[in-house]
Amino acid sequence: MSSVTFRDYYETLGVPRDASEDEIRRAHRRLARRYHPDVNKEPGAEDRFKEVSEAYDVLRDPERRRLYDRFGQNWRAGQNVDPSDFRDFGGFGGFGGGRGRGASAPEEDLRFDFGGAGFEGADVSDFFEQLFGARTGRAGTRSRGQGRATGFDGFVTRGNDQEATLELSLEDAVRGGSQRITLGDERDYEVTIPRGVRDGQRIRLAGEGGQGDPPGDLFLRVRIRPHPRFRLDGKDVLVDLPVAPWEAVLGAEVEVPAPRGSVRLRVPPGSSSGRRMRLRGEGMPDPQGDDGDLYAVVKIVVPRRSTREERELFERLAEVSRFDPRRER
DSSP states (O other), rough: EEEEEOOOHHHTTOOTTTHHHHHHHHHHHHHHHOOOOOTTTTTTHHHHHHHHHHHHHHSSSHHHHHHHHGGGGGGGGGTTOOOOOGGTTTTSSOTTTOOOOTTTOOOGGGGEEEEEEEEETHHHHHHHHHHHHOOOOGGGGOOOOSSSTOTTTTTOOOOOOEEEEEEEEEHHHHHHHEEEOTTTTTTTTEEEEOOTOOOEEEEEEEESSSSSSSSSOOOEEEEEEESSSSOOOOOOOEEEEEEOOHHHHHHHEEEEEEETEEEEEHHHOOOOOEEEEEEETTTTOOOSSSOOOOOEEEEEEOOSSHHHHHHHHHHHHHHHHHOOOOOOO
């Protein structure tokens, strides 16, 4: 089962929730330079740049930041809502205190009468939750009807899009297929992973985001975990190929690990460490073009311990050889 975690704007910028404006500005400047599309050509860099810009756009503005701190991912729902605008709507007993349109008051002074039941000093977030819909339930279940607020027929809003990080192994990204994932709030889904999905790409789950009418979408941003053997370079895959000294000198046919299964490769005679040998089409799949390649990088390895006979042979080789690796470059 793949792991999925939510990231908020503070996490995106890498700052604490009590960060100062200067700290937020410095974090944005550093990350923007790092992921700007004109500078960073790696897959996913442009999407990361957009994430950082969106987070900074909200947290640099005191009013937007206050709404975000209060309502989290649903902060936009309360952005343009003034409680004084709903003074005498039908279906509600009215807001106590007789404040006229446009009047301002501290939130703790508001009185909401819902169906005759008074809530003196009620938290405004409770009001917005009733206005814009209840939170998502457990294990991916939701009530679609709760996206419309009772008493405000016709006053509806689309649910917010949400994003989570989906961590995959390199093998899972290569093969694709169906996987069951679980979110941090215990919702779970059966997700189809596209074959050859790249680091930074997003998988869209339509209608599984914030509640509303219609509900928002849930986007799973792919993060491919570092592999103990393989390294990614775009859609190409690199792997170190250990060879013995005599294999490097004489040549040999060896087995090379690959993301889709081991393959046989001929090491040419006279191969030095660092030499790359390409296996065409054995890298990351590309549904829209040619598949990536696998590059086996020669790494000459000597035995940690030698037998007496092996040592004598190496000593004999040292006597007869005129090869000097420090001069022949």
